[in-house]
Amino acid sequence: MAAEGDCVMTDTTLQQLIQRFVPASDLYYFEDSQTLSALLQAGVAVYTRQEFSASYPCFSLDYGDVYHVGRLSLADSAWRTLLPAHQLSVLSPTLLEKLLAYQVRCGRGHVYDADWFLEGERPVNTTVTVDGRWFYLLTAADWAQYSMDVRKEWVLKWLSNRHQYDRSTVLDLEPAHERVPYALITEYAGTFAAESGPNCFAATIAMVVGGSGPHHYPQSRCLMAQWLHPEPFFRLLRAQGYVKVTELRKISEGSAVIPSDVLVWYTRDAGVVHAAFAVTHVLVFQKNAQGWDHPWQVLSLADVWYNECLPSGGHIDLYRRV
Numbered sequence: 580m581a582a583e584g585d586c587v588m589t590d591t592t593l594q595q596l597i598q599r600f601v602p603a604s605d606l607y608y609f610e611d612s613q614t615l616s617a618l619l620q621a622g623v624a625v626y627t628r629q630e631f632s633a634s635y636p637c638f639s640l641d642y643g644d645v646y647h648v649g650r651l652s653l654a655d656s657a658w659r660t661l662l663p664a665h666q667l668s669v670l671s672p673t674l675l676e677k678l679l680a681y682q683v684r685c686g687r688g689h690v691y692d693a694d695w696f697l698e699g700e701r702p703v704n705t706t707v708t709v710d711g712r713w714f715y716l717l718t719a720a721d722w723a724q725y726s727m728d729v730r731k732e733w734v735l736k737w738l739s740n741r742h743q744y745d746r747s748t749v750l751d752l753e754p755a756h757e758r759v760p761y762a763l764i765t766e767y768a769g770t771f772a773a774e775s776g777p778n779c780f781a782a783t784i785a786m787v788v789g790g791s792g793p794h795h796y797p798q799s800r801c802l803m804a805q806w807l808h809p810e811p812f813f814r815l816l817r818a819q820g821y822v823k824v825t826e827l828r829k830i831s832e833g834s835a836v837i838p839s840d841v842l843v844w845y846t847r848d849a850g851v852v853h854a855a856f857a858v859t860h861v862l863v864f865q866k867n868a869q870g871w872d873h874p875w876q877v878l879s880l881a882d883v884w885y886n887e888c889l890p891s892g893g894h895i896d897l898y899r900r901v
Contacts, residue, residue: 758839760789847892
C-alpha cells in the first residue's frame, strides 16, 4: 500500500543548501565586444563555453539548475565570466544595464521578477528593467546580507516552484520481498542530498547492494553519496548477479517487472540516461538527476520522466538477479 506524501528536508541539509545556493562569484553571459573589451582591460578573465567547462568542470553540477545552464537561449559566440558584485563597478552604467538585461533575455537563473517579492520588499541592488518589467539578479553579496529566515524561505520557495517538493510516495513498509531493502528506501525516499553529485546510477546500485541484507547497508549509504557513471554502475550490477532479461518498449509492458529488478533507460541511439530500482511491480526508487534539488523518490514507473525516450525509439532494459 502507498500514499502520496511531501518530500522532507532536515534542518541540517537546509543549512548546507543555503550555504551553496549562490556561488561566491556570480555567472554572467554576454556577447557584445564593448563588454568584452571593458572586462579584459579591467583584468577580468572571460571564457568561451568550452573554456568555462574545462576551467570549472563542477559548476554545472553544483549550479546548473539554479542558473538554468541546460535551457539557456545563448548565441554560440556568447562569453562567460564569474564576477563578484563589486566588480560590476568596472562597467559603465550603460554597459552594466546591457549585461544585466542579457541575463534576463537569455533565461539565466537567479533572476527574479517582481512577483517573487512581497509588496514593498524589492531589493535595490543589481536590478534592471527589460521590456517594461523589473528584474532582480541575486548575487552572493546580497545573499550573505539576508537573514537566515529569509534565506530559508527563499530556498524552500525555489524548490516548491520547481515542482520537486511534492512528488514522492510514502510506502507502507511491511516487507514483501527479501531482495528489497525497505529500511534503506524509507531512510532516503522523499529526502534531499546535502550537495550535488548523488545520481540515479548510485541510488539504484545502492538498493541492489542493500538487497543482500542489512549488513550491506553501510556500503549502500556510501554508494548513495557518489556520482556514479554507467560503466562502474554496470560493473557492480553484473557482480551482484544481475543479467538482462528483457527490453520494454512501452510502459504498459511494465507488468514484466518484479520487486528488486533494475530498469535502465536508453535513448534511440543507445545512450544510457537513467536507472531505477523496482520496489514493487509498479513503483520504483530513483533520483531524477544529480542536482541537490532533486530528491530521492519512490514513484510510479509510469511517472518516470525518462519515459519520454520511449516514443522516439528508446527502450528500457530490465535486469534481474539470477
